[in-house]
Structures are given as structure tokens and as C-alpha cells.
Amino acid sequence: MGLFNWLTQGIAMDLGTANTLIIHNDEIVVNEPSIIALNRNNPKEVLAVGKRALMMHEKTHDDIRTIRPLRDGVIADFNATELMIRELIRMVYPKKRIFAPSWRMMICIPSSITEVEKRAVRDSAEQAGAKEVYLVHEPMAAALGIGIDVEEPVGNMIIDIGGGTTGITVIALAGIVCDQSIRIAGDEFTGDIMEALRRYHSLLIGERTAEQIKIQIGSALKDLEDPPPDLPVNGRDLVTGIPKQIYISYQEIAEALDKSIFKIEEAILKALEQTPPELASDIYQRGLYLTGGGALLKGLDRRLSQKIKLPIHIADDPLKSVVRGTGMALKNYEHFPFIMR
Structure with missing residues (x-):
């Protein structure tokens, strides 16, 4: 690997409400809870991040505070997010090096995110050391991670149940046709x-x-x-x-959990009502794809299938499908039109 290539390296990040995953060189090198422990007397001093910070959560004294900097899929605490991203990136190269690489970073974001929230994600990444920042919507990343050809003229419905939000998205021709997002997850x-x-x-x-x-x-x-x-x-x-x-x-x-799952069912039905008829025909033939940590809830696929009367497919590794898709988007960042720079 040449010096120039080493100095500009790519990482793909699924910056989630509950967990943050990072892919580097096609491998998941970081899979940690999205939580950070800070010194209350010196807010810039990071005491722990990820699993170590989670072990401290709800067990701290007055000098330590644990923060989950993302809520409902978006940044709630800018400074804590920046510090958390910086510490998680350090896990990619745990040993100190003379030259730190310049990062080309791909981060997935909720499809319902506002411009202000998008700017907060971009700024956090840049403050944490990224030289180039690309953004990709979570449902597109999830579809890539599942193995769907997002560019073909066929409708696919992706249900991504994360930590903060559930996104129900119909995609076709490398674009989002209709989208429902609820803060039930x-x-x-x-x-x-x-x-x-x-x-x-x-x-x-x-x-x-x-x-x-x-x-x-x-x-x-x-x-x-x-x-x-x-x-x-x-x-x-x-x-x-x-x-x-x-x-x-x-x-x-x-x-x-009955009432919360009922709300997710209602959101899926509402999204199906808004789907154009030709794409609805594709979804009837293909079924719905379930991803995100919520997909691991026992019996959820069977309950949704009984309610919606359509087949439900759970991704092979629903917790990692979004970050794998983000990694694929990073490798082809000049090819996919839905990637935002």
C-alpha cells in the first residue's frame, strides 16, 4: 500500500442510537454501544466509551456522567457525539502511529433527517478528524447490506427497526419513493x-x-x-x-410491548397505502425486508406477516446489514447517485 493510499483511508460508520459500528478494509472493526462516560468536572476528559461506558451507566457518582449522545436517530449532544466518534475511530488503529491517516468517512443517516440534523452529523465527523464526509440514507444502506439491487426498476420495502426510530421505506431506481418514520423502536x-x-x-x-x-x-x-x-x-x-x-x-x-408493536404495524399499513400501484405489485411478489436490532424480537416477523398478509424476510444479520451496506456505498461512492457529499 502506497503512502498516499495509506494516508487517505475509508471507514464506513453506522452511527446508531443504541450501537455504533465501523467497517474498515471490509471488516467490522468496531461494534460498541453508543454511550460515553465523561468527567463532570472536565467535560472534555473521556473516561470510557462503548462497552466500558455502558458498564458504568446508572452506577456513577457525582464526578462521572454517562451520556447517550444520540436520541431518536439524531444527535442530541453535539460535543459528546464528537468525542465519542473520535474515541471509536481510535479503536480502528489502537496503537499510536507517527502519521495519522486522513479519513474518508461514510455515515448513514435516517431518511427523515432535517438539514440541521444532517449538518450536525457532518460537523461531528469533521471535528473528529474526517477529511471527506459522505452521507447515505439508512434504508438505502440496509438494502445494499441485505443484497438488494437498489438500481433496478423494482419496488422493495425496507423496515428498519433501530434504537430510536423505525423507518419504513419503499425504494426503487436508487431512490426513496415513499417513507414513514416513527419514534417507536x-x-x-x-x-x-x-x-x-x-x-x-x-x-x-x-x-x-x-x-x-x-x-x-x-x-x-x-x-x-x-x-x-x-x-x-x-x-x-x-x-x-x-x-x-x-x-x-x-x-x-x-x-x-403490544401497543408499541401495534403502532409499527399501523405505520407499515400507512406506508403501503402511499405506495404507487406498480411498486405495490412488486412488494406483493417480493415481500417486506426487516432489518435493525428490533428485527431480533422473537415472533415479530410472524406477527407482522399475520397483520399485513404479506411475507416478511428478516436480514441474515439484521444488526450489521446497515453498516455492511454503508461499507459497500463507500467503496462505490462515485457510482451511486443517492450518496450525499
Whole structure:
């Protein structure tokens, strides 16, 4: 590799509400929670980022604060985002080098993002060391990552259930034909679980515990073919104030998530109503593609299929399909017309 090529290297980033993934040289080199721990007395001092910061979350004292700088798919804290991106990029080359490479960076963004929010993403990347910044919409990246030919004159519907938002997008001819975005996704599911345990069991749990419940026994249906066993959950009794343990079933979690999943179903139906008839015909033949971390919710594909009466295909690796597509877009950044510089 020549010096010039080494000094200008490309990284593709899925800057998500819940997790940030980075691809470099066709490999996922960073897969970390989107969270950073800062010194409260010196906000520029980074104490931890990613998994280490998540371990501190909700366990800190007055000198440390943990921040999730992205909310609902967009930047909520510009300075924390910049510091987090900078630290995550350092993970690509953990060892100190004499010459730091100039980064050509491709970042995926929600399709419903505003110009102000787009500028915030671009500025954060530039402040973190990017010399060239390209942006690609998440549904286009997800489609590339799934293996869809986005340039052909055929309609495809992508449902991307992330941490902050669920995007329902119809794409054809390398463009977005219609798009629905709702702020019901993984974070909302986590909140539903916390609220259900508080209401029905008088048990107060933290965000991390609710997240683990969602991952281990989260379900969209009350009658799974291969049901997970009941899960022990530790928390604080709201009546006595004493820590206690209870066992909860996947049926209780399915009940807690029911309203949020119903809203996603309504958004999908609304998007299908807005789809031009020729593209609707393609979607009927091909089915719908489900991606993002929310796609891992047990029974979700079966529930959506029962409601919409169309086949639902889950991406092979739904958590990584967007970043893989972003990596493909980076390699062909001069070819795809939907890439924004």
C-alpha cells in the first residue's frame, strides 16, 4: 500500500442510537454501544466509551456522567457525539502511529433527517478528524447490506427497526419513493418493559436490566413455538424499598410491548397505502425486508406477516446489514447517485 493510499483511508460508520459500528478494509472493526462516560468536572476528559461506558451507566457518582449522545436517530449532544466518534475511530488503529491517516468517512443517516440534523452529523465527523464526509440514507444502506439491487426498476420495502426510530421505506431506481418514520423502536420497547414491571410488580429496574430482558425473552407474540424459560429479574421493591427478585415470562413482555408493536404495524399499513400501484405489485411478489436490532424480537416477523398478509424476510444479520451496506456505498461512492457529499 502506497503512502498516499495509506494516508487517505475509508471507514464506513453506522452511527446508531443504541450501537455504533465501523467497517474498515471490509471488516467490522468496531461494534460498541453508543454511550460515553465523561468527567463532570472536565467535560472534555473521556473516561470510557462503548462497552466500558455502558458498564458504568446508572452506577456513577457525582464526578462521572454517562451520556447517550444520540436520541431518536439524531444527535442530541453535539460535543459528546464528537468525542465519542473520535474515541471509536481510535479503536480502528489502537496503537499510536507517527502519521495519522486522513479519513474518508461514510455515515448513514435516517431518511427523515432535517438539514440541521444532517449538518450536525457532518460537523461531528469533521471535528473528529474526517477529511471527506459522505452521507447515505439508512434504508438505502440496509438494502445494499441485505443484497438488494437498489438500481433496478423494482419496488422493495425496507423496515428498519433501530434504537430510536423505525423507518419504513419503499425504494426503487436508487431512490426513496415513499417513507414513514416513527419514534417507536428499541428504546421505546425498553421503556415499555420498565413501565410494566413498575406497574404490575411494583419493581423498579434500570435501563440496562430492561435491555437484557428485551434481548433474552422479548417477544411480539404470546404463543411462541420455542418459548424461552422464565427469567429472574432483580430490582427495588417500590413498596418496601428493599431489593428483591421476581420471575417474569415472555408472555408478560409480549403484553408490555403490544401497543408499541401495534403502532409499527399501523405505520407499515400507512406506508403501503402511499405506495404507487406498480411498486405495490412488486412488494406483493417480493415481500417486506426487516432489518435493525428490533428485527431480533422473537415472533415479530410472524406477527407482522399475520397483520399485513404479506411475507416478511428478516436480514441474515439484521444488526450489521446497515453498516455492511454503508461499507459497500463507500467503496462505490462515485457510482451511486443517492450518496450525499
